[in-house]
Amino acid sequence: MIDAALIWSYLTQGSLIWLTATILAFVAGDWCFRRTGRAPWANPVMLAILIIGALLLGTGTPYTTYFEGAQFVHFLLGPATVCLALPLYLNLGHVRRAALPMIAALLAGSATAVVSALAIAWAMGVRGGVLASLAPKSATAPVAIGISQQLGGEPTLTAALVLLTGIIGAIAVTPMLNALGLTDWRARGFATGVAAHGVGTARALQVNETAGAFAGIGMALNAVLTGILAPLVLHLFQ
Template sequence: MTERSGVYNELMSVWTVGPLLSIAMTLAAFLAAQWIFVRIRRPLWMPPVLIAAVLLSGVVALSGIGYEKYQHGARWLTALLGPATVALGIPLYQQMHHIRALWKPILVTLPIAATLAAVYSLVIAWGMGASPMVLASLAPKSVTAPIAMGVSEQLGGSVSLTLGALLITGVLASLFVDWGAKWMKVTDERIIGFALGLNGHAVGTARAFEISPTAGAFSSLGMGLTGVFTALFLPFMFPF
């Protein structure tokens, strides 16, 4: 009996101290969120990533594990964001024919839109008296997570706050795209998709693919180009 208890305690120690618990919790939250999303008839205001975040934060808080222990175990998942960043080159390559065909409007709209996506949040936060750390965290809020995390760290921001801003931005972009398109009488799925990718990153891209494959393709294009532009220019522009 004592020997069995020792083995059990050893297994539990490995489970809680190592990365297994954090990885299992993350995957379980994601699968549960997908199931709930289908059950509640896929509402735009509650995407699976938001459901998973709420479920996971609740489990971490109620179980007493603590954010620090969960983050330490989930560092293996965070390490995968590096390859995910490199993989953004794949959708860019796949949409190269769109870039060639529409390089003029893309060249004009992308720098303006990507800059405004960072500037308006900074202006609002600055007007409300936000600290430099908060400003640095909000600046890359419209960029896909792998790039946004690196930019936020480089600017001196909080990665946790940046990820929260990313989630809110993606959900709001997905929620208001239909209303905005109708209000401005935009029917071209290429424009809608590009706007979703530029402002809503991965969450907006998921919404774009629900609209049509064309919208999804242009959303991938917008997300990739915005990430590249922001990573190159935001660290130089932010001090000004």
């Protein structure tokens, strides 16, 4: 009789199993999300990460082995980021009418994200590559990883920080904006996209179509501005 551990070892050498595991983990997370009535704390991305993390830990599988199999999902982040131009184009009229408030919000949100992260980390004694990895954590993953590499950071750490930022933002955004009494879906969506990139944008789309469109706009514009601000602000802390 063939040993089960030997079969598992053989299967994990192929790329398909980890790609399949990633998709199934997200489907399971999304099922839980729907069963809880789309509760913010049951974010499907967060649940999928917990499932995959538990699977890797339980099987003793190195992350590098997992990533080799699931990297097709990572590759799709690039085309998905390019597609962010679509909501910007479709809402060009709204953007023109609200250009000044959006520019002000973009500058405030992007600058706050970069400066606060670096200032807190620097005050706690963080230096070097780790500090550089923090600078772009509020930009969408493909952009943030590219910025981190250019700044001498650690792309893997940046990717983890981007995910944490997005998940926390997606969980906190709805109750926080409700508490602030903010009812304009354009403002709610734009703020979410600037602060919580792709994960927050996905959450905004689930809540309201207009909010989702403006979240996509905010995420795209913040990615561009972060690429400009992150090197400048990081230089002040070095």
